[in-house]
Amino acid sequence: MTDFRAVTEDFAVSPQITPADVRVAADQGFTLIINNRPDGEAPDQPSGESIRRAAERLGLAYAYVPVTGRPTAEQSAAVREAVEAASGKALAFCRSGTRSITAWALGQRDAGTRGREELISLCRSAGYEIGAAV
Numbered sequence: 001m002t003d004f005r006a007v008t009e010d011f012a013v014s015p016q017i018t019p020a021d022v023r024v025a026a027d028q029g030f031t032l033i034i035n036n037r038p039d040g041e042a043p044d045q046p047s048g049e050s051i052r053r054a055a056e057r058l059g060l061a062y063a064y065v066p067v068t069g070r071p072t073a074e075q076s077a078a079v080r081e082a083v084e085a086a087s088g089k090a091l092a093f094c095r096s097g098t099r100s101i102t103a104w105a106l107g108q109r110d111a112g113t114r115g116r117e118e119l120i121s122l123c124r125s126a127g128y129e130i131g132a133a134v
């Protein structure tokens with residue numbers, strides 16, 4: 001079941017997706033899938049490779065930026081750069097969506113694109129409390 005949570009017009013986050021969810025993402029106009037979940041975190045987790053193949057079959061770009069714990073500055077920058085380079089809407093996922101939205105928010109903050117209060121509000125609207133992270 002898909003649980004895509006819009007953060008902005010061009011960016012959404014989700015808990016773990018499956019290859020079938022990639023088609024739903026494509027049907028909703030996403031052009032980029034960002035995988036923030038390292039392979040092997042859980043035995044029932046689809047592989048990143050299976051998500052990548054599904055994305056590429058449908059003409060979606062795919063970025064693999066695995067995050068364990070708090071995203072680093074490099075990981076946050078990689079997410080920001082991938083979103084900025086996307087030809088349309090981007091969908092980032094991890095186990096729950098928290099690492100994905102945190103990486104995005106830190107990338108936005110570090111680039112000076114959005115202020116702390118705006119980021120907290122956008123994340124809260126998507127169902128995530130990340131105030132301490134930004």
